[in-house]
Amino acid sequence: MSSKSRFKGCLLGSALGDAVGELSFECRDEGELKAKLREKDRLRYTDDTAMAIGLAESLIEKKGEIDQEHIGETFKENYKEEPWRGYGQGPPKIFKMVEKGKRNYVECAETLFGGEGSKGNGSAMRIAPVGVFFSISENVYEKAIKTAEVTHAHPLGKDGAGVLALCIGRASLSDKISPEDFALDMAERSETEVFGKKLKKVAELLKSEVEREEAAQELGSSVLIEKSVPYAIFSFLKDPKSYEKALMNAVLVSGDSDTIGAMTGAVSGAYLGDKALPEAWVDKLENVSYLKKLSERLFELRKE
Ligand code: AR6
Ligand code: MG
Numbered sequence: 001m002s003s004k005s006r007f008k009g010c011l012l013g014s015a016l017g018d019a020v021g022e023l024s025f026e027c028r029d030e031g032e033l034k035a036k037l038r039e040k041d042r043l044r045y046t047d048d049t050a051m052a053i054g055l056a057e058s059l060i061e062k063k064g065e066i067d068q069e070h071i072g073e074t075f076k077e078n079y080k081e082e083p084w085r086g087y088g089q090g091p092p093k094i095f096k097m098v099e100k101g102k103r104n105y106v107e108c109a110e111t112l113f114g115g116e117g118s119k120g121n122g123s124a125m126r127i128a129p130v131g132v133f134f135s136i137s138e139n140v141y142e143k144a145i146k147t148a149e150v151t152h153a154h155p156l157g158k159d160g161a162g163v164l165a166l167c168i169g170r171a172s173l174s175d176k177i178s179p180e181d182f183a184l185d186m187a188e189r190s191e192t193e194v195f196g197k198k199l200k201k202v203a204e205l206l207k208s209e210v211e212r213e214e215a216a217q218e219l220g221s222s223v224l225i226e227k228s229v230p231y232a233i234f235s236f237l238k239d240p241k242s243y244e245k246a247l248m249n250a251v252l253v254s255g256d257s258d259t260i261g262a263m264t265g266a267v268s269g270a271y272l273g274d275k276a277l278p279e280a281w282v283d284k285l286e287n288v289s290y291l292k293k294l295s296e297r298l299f300e301l302r303k304e
Helices: 003-023 029-037 046-060 068-081 092-100 105-110 128-133 139-150 154-171 179-189 195-209 212-219 229-238 243-251 256-272 288-303
Strands: none
Touching: 003 029, 003 046, 003 128, 003 154, 003 243, 003 256, 003 288, 029 243, 046 068, 046 128, 046 229, 046 288, 068 092, 068 105, 068 139, 092 105, 092 128, 128 139, 128 154, 128 256, 128 288, 139 154, 154 179, 154 229, 154 256, 179 195, 179 229, 179 288, 195 212, 195 229, 212 229, 229 256, 243 256
């Protein structure tokens, strides 16, 4: 599998997961969801992909450097063009604060939610470009944390983004993975006790071969980062050889389907490459040629 195909698989896989997850809202039946997918002419993504695009654009403009202010400004400009993408309440508040005052993004993010910072899953939902781009560097975790801090100051908001970037990086470099070991390794690499425990739980659930509903109940599938990143990782690891199956695990449980779809799709796409994504769905994905262009530019930039 070429790295180029994995870059594309990751970015398109995440956007497609977002769009399919958005469409699956309140739908628990695979046949029903697939019928809906056939009927639709266009698959629309949400804020998850809009922000992943922002991260990719900033990385490209800054030639592979993470510049927190530039990332924040790129997020803000993209938000202003498309405020209807379904953003969480946190990011637009930060954009407003930055515009009004003299403080920078990281400082504004620290004031949210009574000063504890956001632990929403927004820092992880957009991490696809960071995970593949820094996969071969030693510090993909630290790079992801820096991007998280632009909007998510809570320790869990940062750890969740770091862990998911590590998963994407690892998946994009592997030809064969062992699901339980993968989950246990991520448990070791996480920096909060909460994620450590949850990721060990992922390994246990994989071992006991539970159905997805039970896993989602145990791990959580909400907008909170510690209640969605572990289930997204489980969704991938339950069916690592099939993008479609992994995505169905992600989106056919109740909860934050678009974001869990985006996160699962990023890891699965990075592992399997773009050819593993169902062609009929990719063809309907909004902005697909721009997403391809971004993944190609990121790939070229890393070779430089
Ligand atoms: N304490 C309690 N609740 C919290 C906290 C906290 N410290 N932090 C976040 N929340 P937000 P995001 C809850 O607003 O992470 C879109 O639909 C709170 O209810 O920072 O970018 C995307 O598709 C808050 O509104 O935005 C994703 O699904 C929510 O978590 C999601 O929103 C989201 O945190 C991403 O949102
Ligand atoms: Mg969304």
